[in-house]
Amino acid sequence: xxxxxxxxxxxxxxxxxxxxxxxxxxxxxxxxxxxxxxxxxxxxxxxxxxxxxxxxxxxxxxxxxxxxxxxxxxxxxxxxxxxxxxxxxxxxxxxxxxxxxxxxxxxxxxxxxxxxxxxxxxxxxxxxxxxxxxxxxxxxxxxxxxxxxxxxxxxxxxxxxxxxxxxxxxxxxxxxxxxxxxxxxxxxxxxxxxxxxxxxxxxxxxxxxxxxxxxxxxxxxxxxxxxxxxxxxxxxxxxxxxxxxxxxxxxxxxxxxxxxxxxxxxxxxxxxxxxxxxxxxxxxxxxxxxxxxxxxxxxxxxxxxxxxxxxxxxxxxxxxx
Ligand SMILES: [Zn+2]
Numbered sequence: 001x002x003x004x005x006x007x008x009x010x011x012x013x014x015x016x017x018x019x020x021x022x023x024x025x026x027x028x029x030x031x032x033x034x035x036x037x038x039x040x041x042x043x044x045x046x047x048x049x050x051x052x053x054x055x056x057x058x059x060x061x062x063x064x065x066x067x068x069x070x071x072x073x074x075x076x077x078x079x080x081x082x083x084x085x086x087x088x089x090x091x092x093x094x095x096x097x098x099x100x101x102x103x104x105x106x107x108x109x110x111x112x113x114x115x116x117x118x119x120x121x122x123x124x125x126x127x128x129x130x131x132x133x134x135x136x137x138x139x140x141x142x143x144x145x146x147x148x149x150x151x152x153x154x155x156x157x158x159x160x161x162x163x164x165x166x167x168x169x170x171x172x173x174x175x176x177x178x179x180x181x182x183x184x185x186x187x188x189x190x191x192x193x194x195x196x197x198x199x200x201x202x203x204x205x206x207x208x209x210x211x212x213x214x215x216x217x218x219x220x221x222x223x224x225x226x227x228x229x230x231x232x233x234x235x236x237x238x239x240x241x242x243x244x245x246x247x248x249x250x251x252x253x254x255x256x257x258x259x260x261x262x263x264x265x266x267x268x269x270x271x272x273x274x275x276x277x278x279x280x281x282x283x284x285x286x287x288x289x290x291x292x293x294x295x296x297x298x299x300x301x302x303x304x305x306x307x308x309x310x311x312x313x314x315x316x317x318x319x320x321x
Pocket of ligand 1: 246247250261263264265
Protein backbone atom coordinates (compact mmCIF):
# COMPACT_ATOMS: atom_id res chain seq x y z
CA UNK A 1 0.00 0.00 0.00
CA UNK A 2 2.82 2.35 1.04
CA UNK A 3 4.67 1.65 -2.20
CA UNK A 4 1.53 2.23 -4.29
CA UNK A 5 0.89 5.60 -2.62
CA UNK A 6 4.54 6.56 -3.13
CA UNK A 7 4.34 5.58 -6.82
CA UNK A 8 1.15 7.62 -7.23
CA UNK A 9 2.66 10.74 -5.60
CA UNK A 10 5.79 10.40 -7.70
CA UNK A 11 3.73 10.09 -10.87
CA UNK A 12 1.82 13.30 -10.02
CA UNK A 13 5.01 15.23 -9.27
CA UNK A 14 6.77 14.14 -12.44
CA UNK A 15 3.67 14.79 -14.58
CA UNK A 16 3.30 18.30 -13.14
CA UNK A 17 6.95 19.15 -13.69
CA UNK A 18 6.82 17.82 -17.25
CA UNK A 19 3.74 19.94 -18.02
CA UNK A 20 5.30 23.00 -16.42
CA UNK A 21 8.29 22.64 -18.72
CA UNK A 22 5.98 22.66 -21.71
CA UNK A 23 6.18 18.95 -22.56
CA UNK A 24 3.13 17.20 -23.86
CA UNK A 25 2.38 14.71 -21.14
CA UNK A 26 -0.92 12.86 -21.22
CA UNK A 27 -2.45 11.55 -18.02
CA UNK A 28 -3.21 7.85 -18.07
CA UNK A 29 -6.60 7.18 -19.62
CA UNK A 30 -6.67 3.38 -19.36
CA UNK A 31 -7.30 1.51 -16.19
CA UNK A 32 -4.57 -1.07 -15.76
CA UNK A 33 -5.80 -4.61 -15.14
CA UNK A 34 -3.05 -5.35 -12.68
CA UNK A 35 0.05 -3.62 -11.47
CA UNK A 36 3.48 -4.65 -10.38
CA UNK A 37 3.92 -4.49 -6.62
CA UNK A 38 7.40 -3.43 -5.55
CA UNK A 39 8.85 -4.46 -2.20
CA UNK A 40 12.05 -2.77 -1.08
CA UNK A 41 14.68 -4.75 0.80
CA UNK A 42 13.25 -3.31 4.01
CA UNK A 43 9.98 -5.14 3.41
CA UNK A 44 11.01 -8.31 1.63
CA UNK A 45 13.02 -10.86 3.57
CA UNK A 46 14.75 -14.06 2.53
CA UNK A 47 14.66 -16.88 5.08
CA UNK A 48 15.87 -20.43 4.36
CA UNK A 49 15.16 -20.27 0.66
CA UNK A 50 11.74 -18.68 1.13
CA UNK A 51 10.95 -15.14 0.12
CA UNK A 52 8.67 -13.40 2.62
CA UNK A 53 6.69 -10.43 1.35
CA UNK A 54 4.67 -8.44 3.90
CA UNK A 55 1.07 -7.86 2.82
CA UNK A 56 -0.37 -5.68 5.61
CA UNK A 57 -3.20 -7.17 7.63
CA UNK A 58 -3.43 -10.09 5.18
CA UNK A 59 -0.19 -11.42 6.64
CA UNK A 60 2.87 -12.41 4.70
CA UNK A 61 3.15 -13.89 1.26
CA UNK A 62 5.71 -16.72 1.17
CA UNK A 63 7.33 -17.62 -2.14
CA UNK A 64 9.63 -20.60 -2.08
CA UNK A 65 12.63 -20.29 -4.39
CA UNK A 66 13.47 -23.31 -6.57
CA UNK A 67 15.75 -25.83 -4.88
CA UNK A 68 19.44 -25.15 -5.18
CA UNK A 69 18.93 -21.56 -6.30
CA UNK A 70 21.01 -19.07 -4.37
CA UNK A 71 20.74 -15.33 -4.82
CA UNK A 72 24.08 -14.10 -6.21
CA UNK A 73 24.25 -10.90 -4.15
CA UNK A 74 22.53 -8.64 -1.64
CA UNK A 75 18.74 -8.53 -2.07
CA UNK A 76 17.77 -5.04 -3.25
CA UNK A 77 14.19 -5.20 -4.47
CA UNK A 78 11.42 -7.69 -5.18
CA UNK A 79 8.78 -7.06 -7.83
CA UNK A 80 5.62 -9.07 -7.67
CA UNK A 81 4.13 -9.24 -11.13
CA UNK A 82 1.33 -11.16 -12.78
CA UNK A 83 2.51 -14.76 -12.70
CA UNK A 84 6.12 -14.03 -11.88
CA UNK A 85 8.39 -12.62 -9.21
CA UNK A 86 11.41 -10.52 -10.14
CA UNK A 87 14.28 -10.36 -7.70
CA UNK A 88 16.85 -7.56 -8.00
CA UNK A 89 20.28 -8.22 -6.49
CA UNK A 90 23.43 -6.20 -6.13
CA UNK A 91 26.37 -7.86 -7.89
CA UNK A 92 29.93 -6.62 -7.83
CA UNK A 93 31.14 -5.28 -11.19
CA UNK A 94 33.93 -7.81 -11.62
CA UNK A 95 31.71 -10.81 -10.88
CA UNK A 96 30.90 -11.34 -14.55
CA UNK A 97 34.03 -9.98 -16.17
CA UNK A 98 36.89 -11.99 -17.57
CA UNK A 99 35.03 -13.65 -20.43
CA UNK A 100 35.95 -13.37 -24.10
CA UNK A 101 34.73 -10.61 -26.39
CA UNK A 102 32.44 -12.01 -29.05
CA UNK A 103 30.68 -10.74 -32.14
CA UNK A 104 27.10 -11.86 -32.66
CA UNK A 105 25.22 -11.76 -35.95
CA UNK A 106 21.47 -12.39 -35.87
CA UNK A 107 19.72 -13.78 -38.88
CA UNK A 108 16.92 -15.95 -40.15
CA UNK A 109 18.34 -19.27 -41.40
CA UNK A 110 21.21 -18.99 -38.95
CA UNK A 111 19.51 -17.43 -35.97
CA UNK A 112 22.69 -16.65 -34.05
CA UNK A 113 26.26 -16.66 -35.32
CA UNK A 114 28.84 -15.95 -32.63
CA UNK A 115 32.61 -15.83 -32.73
CA UNK A 116 35.39 -14.96 -30.32
CA UNK A 117 38.02 -14.76 -33.04
CA UNK A 118 39.27 -18.34 -32.60
CA UNK A 119 36.12 -20.40 -32.96
CA UNK A 120 32.65 -19.76 -34.32
CA UNK A 121 29.29 -21.20 -33.31
CA UNK A 122 26.37 -21.13 -35.71
CA UNK A 123 22.87 -21.97 -34.51
CA UNK A 124 20.25 -23.05 -36.98
CA UNK A 125 17.15 -20.87 -37.18
CA UNK A 126 15.14 -23.33 -39.26
CA UNK A 127 12.95 -24.40 -36.34
CA UNK A 128 12.15 -20.78 -35.43
CA UNK A 129 11.47 -19.91 -39.07
CA UNK A 130 9.16 -22.91 -39.51
CA UNK A 131 7.24 -22.12 -36.32
CA UNK A 132 6.72 -18.52 -37.46
CA UNK A 133 5.60 -19.55 -40.93
CA UNK A 134 3.11 -22.07 -39.60
CA UNK A 135 1.78 -19.52 -37.11
CA UNK A 136 1.24 -16.92 -39.83
CA UNK A 137 -0.39 -19.45 -42.14
CA UNK A 138 -2.82 -20.67 -39.48
CA UNK A 139 -3.57 -17.14 -38.35
CA UNK A 140 -4.49 -16.22 -41.91
CA UNK A 141 -6.76 -19.26 -42.19
CA UNK A 142 -8.62 -18.50 -38.97
CA UNK A 143 -8.96 -14.79 -39.75
CA UNK A 144 -10.34 -15.58 -43.20
CA UNK A 145 -12.97 -17.87 -41.68
CA UNK A 146 -13.92 -15.30 -39.08
CA UNK A 147 -14.49 -12.68 -41.73
CA UNK A 148 -17.68 -14.44 -42.84
CA UNK A 149 -19.17 -14.74 -39.39
CA UNK A 150 -21.35 -12.54 -37.23
CA UNK A 151 -19.31 -10.81 -34.53
CA UNK A 152 -20.12 -12.30 -31.13
CA UNK A 153 -21.76 -15.43 -32.53
CA UNK A 154 -20.96 -18.82 -31.05
CA UNK A 155 -18.94 -19.94 -34.07
CA UNK A 156 -17.01 -16.73 -34.14
CA UNK A 157 -16.15 -16.99 -30.47
CA UNK A 158 -15.13 -20.61 -30.90
CA UNK A 159 -12.71 -19.60 -33.62
CA UNK A 160 -11.46 -16.75 -31.46
CA UNK A 161 -10.57 -19.24 -28.73
CA UNK A 162 -8.84 -21.44 -31.28
CA UNK A 163 -6.87 -18.47 -32.55
CA UNK A 164 -5.59 -17.44 -29.13
CA UNK A 165 -4.77 -21.03 -28.23
CA UNK A 166 -2.74 -21.40 -31.43
CA UNK A 167 -0.96 -18.06 -30.87
CA UNK A 168 -0.13 -18.99 -27.29
CA UNK A 169 1.24 -22.34 -28.39
CA UNK A 170 3.41 -20.76 -31.09
CA UNK A 171 4.62 -18.10 -28.66
CA UNK A 172 5.66 -20.74 -26.13
CA UNK A 173 7.54 -22.72 -28.78
CA UNK A 174 9.35 -19.60 -29.97
CA UNK A 175 10.33 -18.54 -26.47
CA UNK A 176 11.61 -22.02 -25.74
CA UNK A 177 13.70 -22.13 -28.92
CA UNK A 178 15.15 -18.68 -28.22
CA UNK A 179 16.10 -19.73 -24.69
CA UNK A 180 17.79 -22.89 -25.98
CA UNK A 181 19.69 -20.99 -28.67
CA UNK A 182 20.94 -18.29 -26.29
CA UNK A 183 21.82 -20.90 -23.67
CA UNK A 184 24.09 -22.64 -26.20
CA UNK A 185 25.91 -19.33 -26.77
CA UNK A 186 26.25 -18.73 -23.04
CA UNK A 187 27.69 -22.22 -22.58
CA UNK A 188 30.17 -21.86 -25.43
CA UNK A 189 31.35 -18.37 -24.39
CA UNK A 190 30.76 -18.04 -20.63
CA UNK A 191 30.67 -14.48 -19.25
CA UNK A 192 31.39 -13.06 -22.67
CA UNK A 193 30.98 -9.44 -23.63
CA UNK A 194 28.93 -9.53 -26.81
CA UNK A 195 28.67 -7.03 -29.65
CA UNK A 196 25.44 -7.49 -31.59
CA UNK A 197 24.49 -6.04 -34.94
CA UNK A 198 21.45 -3.79 -34.53
CA UNK A 199 18.43 -5.50 -36.04
CA UNK A 200 17.04 -3.43 -38.89
CA UNK A 201 13.50 -4.08 -39.89
CA UNK A 202 13.73 -1.34 -42.52
CA UNK A 203 15.43 -3.92 -44.70
CA UNK A 204 12.15 -5.80 -44.83
CA UNK A 205 10.63 -2.87 -46.76
CA UNK A 206 12.76 -3.49 -49.81
CA UNK A 207 12.30 -7.27 -49.95
CA UNK A 208 9.71 -9.45 -51.52
CA UNK A 209 6.69 -10.48 -49.47
CA UNK A 210 7.75 -13.91 -48.32
CA UNK A 211 11.27 -12.95 -47.35
CA UNK A 212 10.06 -9.77 -45.67
CA UNK A 213 7.74 -11.76 -43.44
CA UNK A 214 10.50 -13.99 -42.10
CA UNK A 215 12.89 -11.07 -41.56
CA UNK A 216 10.32 -8.79 -39.96
CA UNK A 217 9.10 -11.40 -37.49
CA UNK A 218 12.47 -12.89 -36.52
CA UNK A 219 12.65 -12.62 -32.74
CA UNK A 220 15.82 -10.53 -32.67
CA UNK A 221 14.79 -8.22 -29.82
CA UNK A 222 13.86 -11.20 -27.68
CA UNK A 223 17.21 -12.84 -28.34
CA UNK A 224 19.18 -9.66 -27.56
CA UNK A 225 17.34 -9.32 -24.25
CA UNK A 226 18.13 -12.94 -23.39
CA UNK A 227 21.80 -12.63 -24.35
CA UNK A 228 22.02 -9.49 -22.25
CA UNK A 229 21.31 -11.34 -19.06
CA UNK A 230 22.89 -14.69 -19.92
CA UNK A 231 26.18 -13.07 -20.89
CA UNK A 232 28.15 -10.30 -19.17
CA UNK A 233 26.90 -7.61 -21.55
CA UNK A 234 25.27 -7.19 -24.94
CA UNK A 235 26.18 -4.03 -26.84
CA UNK A 236 24.53 -3.06 -30.11
CA UNK A 237 26.63 -1.79 -33.00
CA UNK A 238 25.80 -0.68 -36.53
CA UNK A 239 25.85 -3.78 -38.71
CA UNK A 240 25.57 -2.24 -42.18
CA UNK A 241 27.52 -4.20 -44.83
CA UNK A 242 29.08 -6.49 -42.20
CA UNK A 243 28.09 -9.65 -44.02
CA UNK A 244 29.14 -8.23 -47.41
CA UNK A 245 32.66 -7.09 -46.62
CA UNK A 246 35.57 -9.49 -46.88
CA UNK A 247 37.47 -9.52 -43.56
CA UNK A 248 40.73 -10.38 -45.33
CA UNK A 249 40.94 -7.90 -48.22
CA UNK A 250 38.11 -5.47 -47.43
CA UNK A 251 36.31 -5.80 -50.78
CA UNK A 252 32.53 -5.69 -50.74
CA UNK A 253 30.33 -8.15 -52.59
CA UNK A 254 27.01 -9.92 -52.06
CA UNK A 255 26.81 -13.65 -51.57
CA UNK A 256 24.47 -16.50 -50.79
CA UNK A 257 25.11 -18.62 -47.73
CA UNK A 258 28.80 -19.15 -48.56
CA UNK A 259 31.04 -16.15 -48.92
CA UNK A 260 33.53 -16.53 -51.78
CA UNK A 261 35.74 -13.51 -52.23
CA UNK A 262 37.74 -12.83 -55.38
CA UNK A 263 40.86 -12.84 -53.21
CA UNK A 264 40.32 -16.54 -52.56
CA UNK A 265 38.77 -16.26 -49.09
CA UNK A 266 35.90 -18.70 -48.48
CA UNK A 267 33.75 -18.93 -45.33
CA UNK A 268 30.09 -19.21 -44.33
CA UNK A 269 28.47 -15.78 -44.66
CA UNK A 270 27.32 -15.63 -41.04
CA UNK A 271 30.87 -16.19 -39.82
CA UNK A 272 32.01 -13.22 -41.93
CA UNK A 273 29.19 -11.10 -40.44
CA UNK A 274 29.95 -11.96 -36.84
CA UNK A 275 33.71 -11.50 -37.34
CA UNK A 276 33.13 -8.02 -38.80
CA UNK A 277 30.73 -7.10 -35.98
CA UNK A 278 33.36 -8.15 -33.46
CA UNK A 279 35.95 -5.97 -35.20
CA UNK A 280 33.55 -3.01 -35.17
CA UNK A 281 32.96 -3.55 -31.46
CA UNK A 282 36.67 -3.76 -30.68
CA UNK A 283 38.06 -1.11 -33.02
CA UNK A 284 35.11 1.05 -34.05
CA UNK A 285 35.21 0.13 -37.74
CA UNK A 286 35.83 -2.77 -40.09
CA UNK A 287 39.34 -3.25 -41.36
CA UNK A 288 40.89 -5.73 -43.80
CA UNK A 289 43.34 -8.34 -42.59
CA UNK A 290 41.38 -9.59 -39.57
CA UNK A 291 41.62 -13.08 -38.26
CA UNK A 292 38.81 -15.41 -39.24
CA UNK A 293 37.95 -18.33 -36.96
CA UNK A 294 38.98 -21.65 -38.47
CA UNK A 295 36.94 -23.91 -36.22
CA UNK A 296 33.28 -23.60 -37.08
CA UNK A 297 30.53 -25.48 -35.33
CA UNK A 298 26.92 -25.85 -36.41
CA UNK A 299 24.28 -26.59 -33.82
CA UNK A 300 20.52 -26.74 -33.46
CA UNK A 301 18.66 -25.18 -30.56
CA UNK A 302 17.74 -28.71 -29.57
CA UNK A 303 15.15 -30.31 -27.36
CA UNK A 304 17.70 -31.65 -24.94
CA UNK A 305 20.36 -29.94 -22.85
CA UNK A 306 23.85 -30.95 -23.87
CA UNK A 307 24.25 -32.89 -27.09
CA UNK A 308 21.00 -34.52 -28.14
CA UNK A 309 20.88 -38.22 -29.04
CA UNK A 310 20.69 -38.82 -32.76
CA UNK A 311 21.98 -35.41 -33.82
CA UNK A 312 25.57 -34.48 -34.39
CA UNK A 313 27.22 -31.12 -34.41
CA UNK A 314 29.80 -31.15 -37.17
CA UNK A 315 32.98 -29.22 -36.98
CA UNK A 316 34.44 -27.88 -40.18
CA UNK A 317 37.88 -26.51 -40.72
CA UNK A 318 38.08 -23.72 -43.22
CA UNK A 319 41.29 -23.59 -45.18
CA UNK A 320 42.97 -20.25 -44.71
CA UNK A 321 44.85 -18.72 -47.56
ZN1 LIG B 1 38.64 -10.85 -50.02
